Amino acid sequence: MENEDHVTIELRQAFLDKQPLIQTKSCSIYKVPDDIRQLNKEAYIPMAVSIGPFHHGDPRLQKMEDHKLLYYKHFIQRPNVSLPEFVSCLRMLEPQIRACYSEKIDLTVDEFVKVILVDSAFIIEFLIRDEWTERDIIFKQPCLWNRIKYDLILLENQLPFFVLEEIFNLVHEFPPFMQRALSLVPPASNNKTLKQLPHDSSSILHFTDLFRYSLLKQRPSGRKSGSLALGHSASKLAEAGVKFIVNKSSSNMIDLEFKNGTLTIPPIQVEDVTEIWLRNVVALEQCHYPQEHYITDYVRFLGNLMNTNKDAGVLIKAGIIDCIVGGGNNYESSVAKLFNDVRKNILVTSTNVDYLRISQELNAYYEHPWHKRLAALKRWKGAVSIGGILLVILTIIQTVFTILQVVL
Template identity: 65%
Template sequence: MKNEDHVKIELQALLDKQPLIETKSCSIYKVPDGIRQSNAEAYTPMAVSIGPLHHGDSRLQKMEDHKLLYYKHFIQRSKASLSELLSCVRDFEPRIRACYSEKIDHLGVDEFVKVILVDSAFIIELFLRDEWTKGDVIFSQPWLLTQIAYDLLLLENQLPFFVFENLYNLALLLNDEHHHEFPSFMQFALSFFTYILNFKKPTEPPHGSSIVHFTDLIRNLYLKQPPCTREHKPLVLGYSAYELSEAGVKFKVKNPSSNSSLMVDLEFKNGTLEIPHIRVDDGTEIWLRNIVALEQCHYPHEHYFIDYVTFLGQLVNTNKDADVLIKAGIIDRMVGGNYETSVANLFSDIRKNITVTNASVDYIKLCDGLNAYYNHPWHSKMATLRRDYFTTPWKTVASIAGIVLLILTIIQTVCSILQV
């Protein structure tokens, strides 16, 4: 009986315990261990911590002084007082906490509000500055500025977008009759990332209310609006880029003259696969991995970037496959190292330990079209012919010589028959 009472007390304590954070309000997540293990560095800030999840990391303490300096300049340029800005963050404190999938137990209310205000002020001030700011320690070191920009795209290193917008509007647009002529925070954010990281600028910025943070912002830059429908069907491409090229498929950069082409908008028509240009470097893996992690956690049924890396992971399996896309100008060629191998591994590594529930109808049609093209009797025979007789210069010469010899033999035979 006593044991039952003891168990009852423990079970009641579980009922009284503060519940886990509601997943519906979450938008900032710790990357799941299964995804993180393939490349932990791609999800970890290297220069600056933003928000509570990496706050206090000893590796990032050097940047804290720079953050405070930027915070000071932001307060000086603000039309609102420090008390007003502080009250703004304090009012949002419960809502901000609810955006994190992890419970922020290590920061009390006052410390939490302080972290949010200082980090928000640092980023807004960073966006307002440019390379011509004299004596600026960050802009005078391009490598540091680039590293900070990539750190701002990490899923674990985010602040809610609404915090920036509210502080920005309060600090710079308060009682300003000409505020409609002043760029929005969204425009400053887009300008920063498109300039520093060379992202393609959209024709129109994403709608502010739909953006939850910077990782989400970059994801939205490359999505069709509205997104296409989805089906509960696996995405299966049966043949790689090299095999498809052997069957006669042509590869082409989609919209090469446009600066706003949608990265995930691929198309196959008239035997030509069109893929938007992508620059592959160390930074590409960082932002692409974090968008995929965001989709896995936040958009489990609308994972358009996961569709993209799944398709390219099946399209590019080997160095030969990567070379097809590099020669077509779809992927930039980098100097030094075994670039083809890194490209071939990139997309297959990113999709490791990713769970999918459906696929974009556009991508399903894309795979079906390519599979049907390869399996057409004429195209499959051409692929076999190229693979068996024209894979190397020596085989090509030998095959041509054999064909010429066969033709001459036929001609000689015909001539002999005619002479009889």
């Protein structure tokens, strides 16, 4: 110790003053990694309301703070509500709640408890209000109501699910919390919202995780090391004779099947907020489910299918993608860009075994000599058609010039 120089002493003191952050097994609410965030920062940041400590105090969201307090006031004035009981409950759970966040929270115990209680009360009051009143600006403005609804599924904007259930259950007048929570799950497909309750709500981490559950419905077959190697896009596969059929009967968005030359895919609605929920679910899988990233596999598979606008048009025409973004001739461009952007900077260690099999079968189908000839024939016919059209146009132009020369 006597021979230690000043650098050694400073480094030793720095370690004593500030312990390094260690993510525990309880960690479930994450800051989105920078390499993923940089592709679309706005997809991960709340636009109307902050929930939890990560975005607490953001000046952009201060307008909603007063309304959060109004909701909190209304909540604690309900019958059978005991504010001391809430505070006592959250003080006891405070270390467990704090451990759910991936980064250090610079709030005292008292400050942290206040943030969690106000935000919990706001969410619960938001869920149990069925009708708006003239004084309620949230329910009076559908755009604001929808914006809040989508803010509540952002990965960085979460409270642990067990906290909300604990507070909710202390008020005995309400139905089970899960029934209300499901109303926040937006419809991701034409199958509409999730009807089935999870068998064990304790397995749900937060609203982002609940949304992921609604997309999966059930655990897929399994995983295997290896990357998706789909060698041909949708338009190329269609040229080789592959038929694309929408599977309206499936309740599982990722339930793809290839059989007898037909690829069936459940429908998916693509709208302005689709990129937001896709990005946040994929970010959750990157952080928390590195060995079970089934939604990420789905995004990668559809991205491989849609390399170009023409590829996206194949899925839109088949009714697989119900597109309500873009407009005019931009539908195909918007869809293709969305799926290819979301899959960028994603790390994978394994892949859904069903998708690996389907990719191999699609590649083998395309490489079959007869199917390759069929694809070549269709491309040749297309080239001939284009050539014929150009010939007609040139003939018309030549005729016009001839007439003009005679007239002049």
